[in-house]
Amino acid sequence: MSGQSQGFVKELKDAVSGRSALLVVAVLLLQLAFITSYVGALHQPKPHKLSIGVVAPAQLQPQLVGALNQVPDQAVHATPVADQAAAVAAIKDQKLYAALVVDPSGSQDTLLVAGARGKSAATAATSIVTALEQHQGRTVQAQDVIPLPPGDANGLTSFYLVIGWCVGGYLVASILGISAGSRPANRDRALIRTGVLALYSIAAGLGGALIVGPILNALPGSIAGLWGVGSLVVFAVGTITMALECLFDLVGIGLAVLLFVVLGNPSAGGVFPPPLMPPFWRAIGAWLPNGAGTDATRSIAYFGATNLTVPLLVLTAWAVVGLAVTLVAVSTRPRGGREMEMTAPPGPGAVSAG
Numbered sequence: 001m002s003g004q005s006q007g008f009v010k011e012l013k014d015a016v017s018g019r020s021a022l023l024v025v026a027v028l029l030l031q032l033a034f035i036t037s038y039v040g041a042l043h044q045p046k047p048h049k050l051s052i053g054v055v056a057p058a059q060l061q062p063q064l065v066g067a068l069n070q071v072p073d074q075a076v077h078a079t080p081v082a083d084q085a086a087a088v089a090a091i092k093d094q095k096l097y098a099a100l101v102v103d104p105s106g107s108q109d110t111l112l113v114a115g116a117r118g119k120s121a122a123t124a125a126t127s128i129v130t131a132l133e134q135h136q137g138r139t140v141q142a143q144d145v146i147p148l149p150p151g152d153a154n155g156l157t158s159f160y161l162v163i164g165w166c167v168g169g170y171l172v173a174s175i176l177g178i179s180a181g182s183r184p185a186n187r188d189r190a191l192i193r194t195g196v197l198a199l200y201s202i203a204a205g206l207g208g209a210l211i212v213g214p215i216l217n218a219l220p221g222s223i224a225g226l227w228g229v230g231s232l233v234v235f236a237v238g239t240i241t242m243a244l245e246c247l248f249d250l251v252g253i254g255l256a257v258l259l260f261v262v263l264g265n266p267s268a269g270g271v272f273p274p275p276l277m278p279p280f281w282r283a284i285g286a287w288l289p290n291g292a293g294t295d296a297t298r299s300i301a302y303f304g305a306t307n308l309t310v311p312l313l314v315l316t317a318w319a320v321v322g323l324a325v326t327l328v329a330v331s332t333r334p335r336g337g338r339e340m341e342m343t344a345p346p347g348p349g350a351v352s353a354g
Contacts (some may be wrong), residue, residue, distance in 0.1 A: 159270025167235030205230030239322025
């Protein structure tokens with residue numbers, strides 16, 4: 001090998017360390033995972049156990065419920081409902097996506113849907129029921145009992161609002177880690193950093209609620225309720241990111257992106273509700289902050305804050321776990337590597353970073 005070639009190889013080794021090369025490979029894998037997750041979750045929506053109630057005379061109801069439940073690929077989960085009022089109540093309580101109301105005196109029935117629960121779910125239910133009605137020589141007309149307002153025509157405002165809150169949560173935690181060391185120097189520093197994150201979360205929650213509410217008129221619902229959910233989303237995502245940084249240093253930021261962006265966003269139920277997503281994303285969506293936040297925000301905006309308990313418990317659990325892991329990591333593992341370098345006094349009068 002010539003001297004020039006040897007010099008280039010030496011420069012290459014100096015410029016790209018083994019650790020840097022591993023990080024580049026990790027970024028490539030993260031990028032491919034991003035593509036796989038988004039395309040895998042959203043490229044071919046198919047209904048699975050889409051909940052549809054059936055209001056019909058006693059002699060027809062079992063037959064219609066059975067016919068809907070026999071739609072191929074378990075597309076529908078049909079249940080009998082006593083009357084139209086009960087069907088509307090079940091839709092507003094988010095127990096049903098749609099309800100077929102049979103008119104015993106005529107040949108045209110009504111399909112109650114909730115556009116605010118997801119336009120794609122309403123479209124799927126309409127398509128399935130229309131095909132069944134045509135087979136029986138009847139017609140059906142869809143009636144949207146919880147329509148979307150003009151400011152949220154596609155029903156995506158709550159989803160993008162939560163994405164924004166999640167982005168803020170892991171970015172602020174990442175910035176605090178990069179500027180002052182991935183792992184706080186001690187428990188007091190960890191609590192101070194958590195306090196900063198809490199204040200940021202309160203401000204971010206309020207800002208998001210005001211933007212989609214009175215500023216843009218994009219989302220109805222209680223400003224205080226949206227503020228509270230937003231603050232909890234930001235804090236939960238931020239504490240988990242902080243915990244991952246404490247455990248894995250810089251790699252923790254990549255793991256946060258994997259969790260909240262690669263897995264959390266496509267499974268959150270924003271573009272397609274859970275019954276229209278593939279099994280993996282359908283299974284994880286409601287248990288990640290993105291999905292729990294979207295469910296809670298949509299509930300406050302359109303469904304009178306029904307079914308809030310589970311999303312709020314999920315968000316609280318993430319926040320508690322993140323804070324607990326951070327405090328345990330700080331208490332049991334001394335800072336090393338990059339963090340120790342940051343806290344080692346370079347000279348007289350130097351102040352260590354937290």
